[in-house]
Amino acid sequence: MKVPTAILTLIVGILITLASLWVGQNNGLLLPTAAAAEAVEIDTLFAAMMAIATGLFLLVQGALLYSFFAFRRRADDQTDAAPVHGNVSLEIVWTAIPAALVLWLGIYSFDVYQSIDSVGTMGANHMAHKHEEMEMVATGESISTSSIGGNSILIADQGNAPNSSTSPAVATDIVEPLVVNVDGLQYAWLFTYPDTGIISGELHLPVNRPVTLNISARDVIHAFWVPEFRLKQDAVPGQVTHLNFQPTVEGTYPVICAELCGAYHGAMKTRSIVHSQVDYKAWVDSQIVANADSEAIAHMQDPPPTLEQHAAMMGMPDHLHDHTLSTLHPHLAQATAN
Ligand SMILES: [Cu+2]
Structure with a gap:
């Protein structure tokens, strides 16, 4: 059959x-x-x-494999194949x-x-929009908005708040994003936390809190990439780009430069560590203490620390060039030269 x-x-x-x-x-x-x-x-x-x-x-x-067998030349077949020129409906x-x-x-x-809504100018709009909302909440205006960028949920609706005529609208679940300034330079990443003044060679983040990265570059174009976050953003000299996201799983993930930026591009790697809220707090505290210590040491020491010592104190990779360091710390470069 x-x-x-x-x-x-x-x-x-x-x-x-x-x-x-x-x-x-x-x-x-x-x-x-x-x-x-x-x-x-x-x-x-x-x-x-x-x-x-x-x-x-x-x-x-x-189809290819089927055709190999179904339309193969038989042992005693000496004829030409059928002259096929095309098949309009198939095409x-x-x-x-x-x-x-x-x-x-x-x-x-x-x-x-x-x-x-996490990248480039869209990211910037996202921030502007969010600040607008914050102000509206602060002035007691009623707003109703859904999730923005998947990481900010703000619900404040006059209809649901019986006392809203006398008291300011209540916004639930507002979490200010943690802002980190990311600097790409040949050949390292530098993370600055404006709220605490911490400068780190690694990106430390608390879990389940929105993060905004303001990304820039000192010398050439780099690209900030964390595969585990599925996000990548160019770091461009003279321009600030953004990434808005929310880490959800604790762990240590690679930060990779994804733009060929020079001879040591392949070594331009560091780590992103997503901490529990408690561990993150502990890290922040330890960094503030360490900063105070290194400042005290710097004041005690005579002559001032060399560029290499300073780099070591900041926990930066030791493959950095003098050139890079002098770009980073012009005052130290000058001090060493004098
Ligand atoms: Cu790079």
Whole structure:
């Protein structure tokens, strides 16, 4: 008995679809831990792309393999093959399907990009918008807004607050983002915490608190990348770029420069450590003490510490050049020269 081609095609189609969906849902090994709230949406997009790619791969490679066997030359066949010049309907189908897929993926990607709202000028708008809201809350105006950037939820609705005519609207769950200034330079990252004055060679963050990174560069273009956060942003001299996100999983993750920035670009790595709230507080306290200590030592010492000693005190990698250090600490460079 011969199975009709239409039935066979249907069965193969269903099998390919099932396999694609399975691969889309089970690609966990390809990606590192998703350590930020924003990573979830990126991973869903990635799963969709993996499913589509798997389906296309199976379809194209399957057709190829099938043709190798089904249309192979038989032992006693000396004739020419049929002169095929084209197949208009087939060509329309294999142009229209990828076009629709690419269009859909483009719209979906942009949707994810907007909902994360964490990069470039969009990030800046996000901050401006948020400050506007804070002011409105401060002046007792009633506002109602949904999640912005996936990391700030502010609910203050006059309709839900019976006393709102006499008391200021109550905003729930406002957490001021932790602001960290990120500086890229050949060949290190420098993290400055404006609220405490801490300067660190590693990025320390508390878990479950929104973070805003203001990213810039001293010399050439670098790119700040933490694969576990699924976020990457250019560090451009003379321009401040942003990343807004919320770490959700404690751990230690690599910070990598993702823009070829010079001879030691490959060594431009450090760590991002997501602490529990308590551990983060302890780290901040320890840094403040260490800063005070190193200042005291600097005052006691005569002559002043060399650039290398200062770098060591700041916990910076020792492959830094004198040139880099003098850019960083012009006053120290001068002191050493004198
Ligand atoms: Cu770099």
